[in-house]
Amino acid sequence: MIELYYWPTPNGHKITLFLEECGLPYTIRPVNIGKGEQFEPAFLKISPNNRMPAIVDTKPADGGEPVSVFESGAILQYLAEKTERFLPKDLRGRATVIEWLFWQVGGLGPMLGQNHHFNRYAPEKIPYAIDRYVRETRRLYGVLDKRLEGRNFIAGSEYTIADMAAYPWIVPYENQGMRLDDFPHLKRWFERIRDREATRRAYAIADTIEGKTDLRTDEEARRHLFGR
Known part of the structure; x- marks a missing residue:
């Protein structure tokens, strides 16, 4: 059983995409980041960077004690x-998936996250910051677009964790100032990923989570997330 510590953000969606695809039994443990639950001691034991998602695998492959991963x-x-x-076993296929997974966690996510912040949540509009991150978003979209020319998925013909990592960050493309056309x-x-049944199920889970707030107006949530 996988215990998923989750909130409906792009990084949270990555994990529900995987779990809904593979059919591995799991249970959701909501972590309301707008209420500061990511700073609670029990959560910090499994996610010391006070960020979600995190998991606890209660039945790891080695048969030992539960394993936590953040x-x-x-x-x-x-x-x-x-x-x-969703991860090839051959050397070259595996290397390709891992490098694009790292591309997402090291570039696409952080840069688009800054785009979201300065465009939607910053208390003052800073034109330089907005322009800088919109331009970087466009560059990264271009990198991904070029990579996908002649390919169904990022690593080739098969759907992998590289696609699951990138897709949720593209979902709010309009808020990032992008046009998919x-x-x-x-x-x-x-569109190919959006139309998968597992993707529909994963995003339906987000609709069941109670306590979501609008970061543009919720001062408590802004204080927890942005250190205000």
Whole structure:
């Protein structure tokens, strides 16, 4: 059984995408980041960076004590290795998936996250910051679009954890100032993943989570998330 410590953010969606695809039994443990639950001592024991998602695998492959994993990319890799799914076994295929997974966690996520912050949540509009992160978002969309030319998925013909990592960050493309029509290969990939049954189920889970707030107006949530 996988215990998933979750909130409906792009990084949270990555893990529900995987779990809904593979059919591994799991239970949701909501972590309301707007209420500061990510700072509670019990959660910090499994996620010392006070960020979600995190998981606890109560039945690890070695038969030992439960294993906790934090950081979304590490979780995806752990689950792929546990289930032997969505990560190629051959040397070159595996290397390709891992490098694009790291591309997402090291670039696409952080840069688009800054885009979201300065465009939607910053208390004052800073034109330089907005322009800088919108431009970087466009560059990264272009990198992904070029990669997807002639490919169904990021690593080739098969759906992998590299796709699961990137897709949730593209979902709010309009809020990032992007148009998918400007990136035809990315758009085709995006629609292919959007229409998967497991993707629909994963995003339906987000609708069941209570306590979501609007970070543009909720001062308590802003204080917890942005240190205000």
